[in-house]
Amino acid sequence: MRCYDCLQEARTDTEGIGVCSRCGLATCENHAHVRQVHISHPAGLGRTYGARAARRVVCRTCDLAETTH
Ligand SMILES: [Zn+2]
Ligand SMILES: [Zn+2]
Structure with a gap:
């Protein structure tokens, strides 16, 4: 599984660690943002x-889109 952001940057030495919950593309350790969300x-x-926070992975692109106003 290759990180989509790394592919955009022509990097091929990274391995995807998860899938963005927004866009569904694979993302790597460098580009992923793991967030704690309370449901x-x-x-x-x-x-x-809930007493426990859920976990959500978003890629850098979606993270920026959601946090930049
Ligand atoms: Zn990456
Ligand atoms: Zn995304």
């Missing part, structure tokens, strides 16, 4: 958050 659950009138 909300509907609970009666309000919402409650």
